[in-house]
Amino acid sequence: MASEAGGRASREEVARAMSPHGGGEPDMAAEAGGGASREEVARAMSHGGGEPDMAAESSGRVDGEKEDEGWRSYESVFTNQKAGMDDVDRDWVKKVVYENSKNSPHFRNEQRKAEQATRRIQEMLRRKEALLSQNQLAGYDQSAAKLVAELEATRDLSHWWFHVDMDAFYASCHELMDPTLAGVPMAVGGVGMISTANYQARKYGVRSAMPGFIALKLCPDLKFCPSDFALYKTKASEVRAILAQYDPNFLAAGLDESYLDVTSCLEARGESPDALARCIRDHVRRETGLTCSIGVACNRMLAKICSDLNKPNGEFVLQRSREAVLAFTSSLPVRKVPGIGKVTERILSGLGLNLARDLVSRSSAGLVVALFSEKASGALLRAGLGLGRSGAPDEDAGAGRKGISVERTFRPLRGKGLEAKLAEICAKLEDAMMDKGLRARHITVKMKGTDFVVRTKSKTLPFYTNSAEAMLQHATKLTSFDSDLRLIGVRMAGFEGDAVEQGQATLDSLFLDREPEEPAVSSVGGGGYFCETCKKHVAETKAEHEDWHLARSLQREVWSAGGLGASRKQAALPSKKAKCVGGMDLFVTKRPRKME
DNA sequence: GCGGATCAC
DNA sequence: TATGGTGATCCGC
Ligand SMILES: Nc1ccn([C@H]2C[C@H](O)[C@@H](COP(=O)(O)OP(=O)(O)OP(=O)(O)O)O2)c(=O)n1
Ligand SMILES: [Mg+2]
Ligand SMILES: [Mg+2]
Numbered sequence: 251m252a253s254e255a256g257g258r259a260s261r262e263e264v265a266r267a268m269s270p271h272g273g274g275e276p277d278m279a280a281e282a283g284g285g286a287s288r289e290e291v292a293r294a295m296s297h298g299g300g301e302p303d304m305a306a307e308s309s310g311r312v313d314g315e316k317e318d319e320g321w322r323s324y325e326s327v328f329t330n331q332k333a334g335m336d337d338v339d340r341d342w343v344k345k346v347v348y349e350n351s352k353n354s355p356h357f358r359n360e361q362r363k364a365e366q367a368t369r370r371i372q373e374m375l376r377r378k379e380a381l382l383s384q385n386q387l388a389g390y391d392q393s394a395a396k397l398v399a400e401l402e403a404t405r406d407l408s409h410w411w412f413h414v415d416m417d418a419f420y421a422s423c424h425e426l427m428d429p430t431l432a433g434v435p436m437a438v439g440g441v442g443m444i445s446t447a448n449y450q451a452r453k454y455g456v457r458s459a460m461p462g463f464i465a466l467k468l469c470p471d472l473k474f475c476p477s478d479f480a481l482y483k484t485k486a487s488e489v490r491a492i493l494a495q496y497d498p499n500f501l502a503a504g505l506d507e508s509y510l511d512v513t514s515c516l517e518a519r520g521e522s523p524d525a526l527a528r529c530i531r532d533h534v535r536r537e538t539g540l541t542c543s544i545g546v547a548c549n550r551m552l553a554k555i556c557s558d559l560n561k562p563n564g565e566f567v568l569q570r571s572r573e574a575v576l577a578f579t580s581s582l583p584v585r586k587v588p589g590i591g592k593v594t595e596r597i598l599s600g601l602g603l604n605l606a607r608d609l610v611s612r613s614s615a616g617l618v619v620a621l622f623s624e625k626a627s628g629a630l631l632r633a634g635l636g637l638g639r640s641g642a643p644d645e646d647a648g649a650g651r652k653g654i655s656v657e658r659t660f661r662p663l664r665g666k667g668l669e670a671k672l673a674e675i676c677a678k679l680e681d682a683m684m685d686k687g688l689r690a691r692h693i694t695v696k697m698k699g700t701d702f703v704v705r706t707k708s709k710t711l712p713f714y715t716n717s718a719e720a721m722l723q724h725a726t727k728l729t730s731f732d733s734d735l736r737l738i739g740v741r742m743a744g745f746e747g748d749a750v751e752q753g754q755a756t757l758d759s760l761f762l763d764r765e766p767e768e769p770a771v772s773s774v775g776g777g778g779y780f781c782e783t784c785k786k787h788v789a790e791t792k793a794e795h796e797d798w799h800l801a802r803s804l805q806r807e808v809w810s811a812g813g814l815g816a817s818r819k820q821a822a823l824p825s826k827k828a829k830c831v832g833g834m835d836l837f838v839t840k841r842p843r844k845m846e
Numbered sequence: 847g848c849g850g851a852t853c854a855c
Numbered sequence: 856t857a858t859g860g861t862g863a864t865c866c867g868c
Contacts, residue, residue, distance in 0.1 A: 445855090458855080503854095506855080588853085588854075592853090593852065593853090594852080692847090694849095705849085706850075707848085707849080708849075710847065
């Protein structure tokens with residue numbers, strides 16, 4: 251996606267049932283031939299030839315021919331629940347995706363990863379059995395009970411949080427520019443990859459991160475819009491300007507979603523959360539022409555889950571009581587919890603934990619604590635209790651970006667051709683880093699082979715840099731040029747002035763090497779000088795060169811004052827302090843923990 | 847400090 | 856024919 255820095259999110263939805271508030275207007279969804287018919291199945295799946303390839307049901311198989319049932323077990327990311335997918339024939343989608351993927355290197359790599367996850371799950375189950383057979387779970391049950399009690403004591407029901415998430419954001423932006431698009435199934439991206447799709451296209455199973463050529467099999471009439479980030483950024487700031495009126499300290503998490511603490515706003519207006527959510531949605535739609543959905547709850551995690559329940563153009567209010575929250579997690583599939591993805595869902599499922607509330611049940615909380623790392627189990631228990639961040643975002647944490655990277659996919663290359671790609675990438679990275687006034691010393695090269703296997707190679711430099719030359723020199727040493735790659739990328743992290751380095755700053759400055767000086771290239775006359783930001787010798791005079799830096803910055807965005815030399819530039823507050831912090835928690839990675 | 851894996855948009 | 860780009864975190868070693 252775009253520059254906006256970290257944020258979490260996930261869509262997915264819980265049983266749409268319980269919702270007290272439905273989407274507003276009748277809206278889209280109405281006409282536009284819903285879904286695809288059975289007969290289209292064969293067409294979508296037949297490669298080239300005109301074989302009948304009859305639908306699965308047809309029992310009259312010809313002689314020894316065996317039906318390929320592989321699709322049943324192919325759980326691609328495209329078949330899980332997602333806003334706009336209720337009426338989709340999931341088995342049909344699964345089958346079409348499978349049939350159009352199965353012989354590709356990409357597919358084989360997915361299979362490899364899935365098998366790896368399976369091994370991990372089995373290892374976990376093995377450890378569970380070991381614990382059971384040795385009757386060691388009792389101790390964990392006890393410590394889990396204590397942990398749960400401690401967590402429960404932190405429950406904070408005093409805030410009202412809104413999570414505002416734009417509907418089919420990129421696609422809606424294009425529909426705004428060309429209203430004729432609004433009536434037809436449309437996706438943003440191209441035959442290679444789709445960023446998102448409007449809700450008409452979603453009826454066919456078309457969705458984010460799906461290759462366009464597969465989407466075309468699902469929906470032959472699908473129209474594509476090439477992406478236009480400038481457009482999305484413009485619309486995003488329009489939306490944020492509105493949201494800031496309801497909470498000047500709102501948190502932006504990516505271009506299309508924000509968290510608002512409206513506790514005091516509600517107080518001041520003497521309004522109900524329902525009414526305010528409605529008001530904000532109307533306001534956004536009136537001024538931008540875009541629809542959004544809002545989730546309302548006492549903390550950010552729950553609000554985020556709720557914003558998906560009545561998408562598109564809807565809202566969901568989770569009442570602010572312990573009972574309501576626990577009832578909610580009791581029917582909440584773990585997959586809906588932000589941070590629990592495909593793999594973690596499989597792991598939990600293997601343990602018989604399917605609903606969030608299961609994670610804290612008397613019978614399994616101990617298991618969670620026993621099998622997962624301290625961080626992971628803490629996060630899982632919190633999810634089960636419906637606890638999340640509800641206070642002001644940490645001033646300190648997530649204060650800024652921690653890395654910056656550029657990567658590109660291309661027709662498989664090696665040798666000289668690959669060297670050229672690497673050079674291009676380093677040039678782009680230099681651009682981006684100079685724009686932001688960043689220099690860093692951890693360099694990582696990312697390589698993806700034609701088999702889609704990803705490898706990274708990294709090292710720490712003895713100096714900070716953002717010069718394309720320096721980065722290229724070291725990236726080259728980290729890269730394998732002797733086999734075909736389909737992607738290469740470079741990431742820089744460990745920024746000058748970052749926390750890790752704060753206390754050490756003076757010491758570092760004494761011990762860190764200087765980047766090897768440039769051979770003082772001729773340059774014209776006498777005018778050149780050594781620019782600290784570029785970390786290289788430039789031909790212009792100092793004044794000229796600094797002007798150039800200035801112009802360069804202004805061209806792209808407005809920066810706050812004080813940007814002398816290499817100091818880190820600050821975005822000139824879009825609305826207030828829209829810090830793009832990932833408000834969630836530290837979920838992710840739940841690996842087997844060392845016993846004891 | 848490094849490399850792999852997972853997750854989110 | 857054909858499966859993206861950016862950023863973050865966590866864990867084991
Ligand atoms: N794998 C992804 C997921 C999303 N996006 C982009 C396109 C989306 O428009 C935008 C916002 O992501 P959402 O998950 O909020 O999805 P949408 O806004 O498109 O749809 P929804 O109505 O489900 O929120 O981010 C992307 O480029 N790649
Ligand atoms: Mg959205
Ligand atoms: Mg979103």
